[in-house]
Amino acid sequence: MEFQILPVTALQQNCTLLWCARTRRAVIVDPGGEPDRIEARLNQLALEPERILLTHGHLDHVGAAVELAKRLAIPIMGPHPDDAFLLKSLAEQCRMFGFPRIDAFEPDLWLQPGERIAVGEESLEVIHCPGHTPGHIVLYDPRSQLAQVGDVLFRGSIGRTDFPRGNHLQLLDSIRQRLFPLGDAVRFIPGHGPMSTFGEERRSNPFVGDRNPG
Numbered sequence: 001m002e003f004q005i006l007p008v009t010a011l012q013q014n015c016t017l018l019w020c021a022r023t024r025r026a027v028i029v030d031p032g033g034e035p036d037r038i039e040a041r042l043n044q045l046a047l048e049p050e051r052i053l054l055t056h057g058h059l060d061h062v063g064a065a066v067e068l069a070k071r072l073a074i075p076i077m078g079p080h081p082d083d084a085f086l087l088k089s090l091a092e093q094c095r096m097f098g099f100p101r102i103d104a105f106e107p108d109l110w111l112q113p114g115e116r117i118a119v120g121e122e123s124l125e126v127i128h129c130p131g132h133t134p135g136h137i138v139l140y141d142p143r144s145q146l147a148q149v150g151d152v153l154f155r156g157s158i159g160r161t162d163f164p165r166g167n168h169l170q171l172l173d174s175i176r177q178r179l180f181p182l183g184d185a186v187r188f189i190p191g192h193g194p195m196s197t198f199g200e201e202r203r204s205n206p207f208v209g210d211r212n213p214g
């Protein structure tokens with residue numbers, strides 16, 4: 001699996017293009033905004049987008065999803081249905097953060113834990129990781145030891161839990177029980193900021209590292 005990260009919007013959210021090197025078939029993960037730029041990059045890389053995947057329902061991760069789905073004639077998949085309330089409240093989120101209005105929508109398909117999503121000859125596994133939001137998912141490629149974790153985990157930090165229906169203890173459990181067991185070598189792409197590995201976060205993250213078991 002190959003990838004490229006495009007930080008978009010004023011919040012510098014990591015929209016990620018993931019693709020199969022042999023077939024050039026691709027998915028767009030968390031297109032939070034700037035659809036023209038995302039589409040241009042797809043064309044530059046000669047990729048064939050097949051679907052849009054959403055890790056969770058916050059505005060900065062879903063803002064360009066409907067526009068790109070229409071332009072490219074591809075479906076929107078995810079997140080887990082427990083985030084339906086966030087997709088229904090997009091107009092309110094836009095007012096809160098000063099973004100242009102985006103109307104509520106539903107994906108073409110909600111995603112469930114354990115599902116596999118084909119990306120050409122590669123595939124991504126869906127892992128439900130609630131805490132930042134109740135329906136947050138992580139997308140994991142075991143073959144290339146790569147995970148797209150959205151706003152669950154960051155280099156040196158963890159996702160916020162002060163938004164509606166966030167749960168701090170649930171977030172810690174998601175990281176420690178569902179992500180770290182995948183292995184220290186797994187690289188991850190966070191929703192914002194630089195990449196890291198699960199091993200590095202176990203070693204040094206002040207919130208979920210091995211030295212802070214609380």
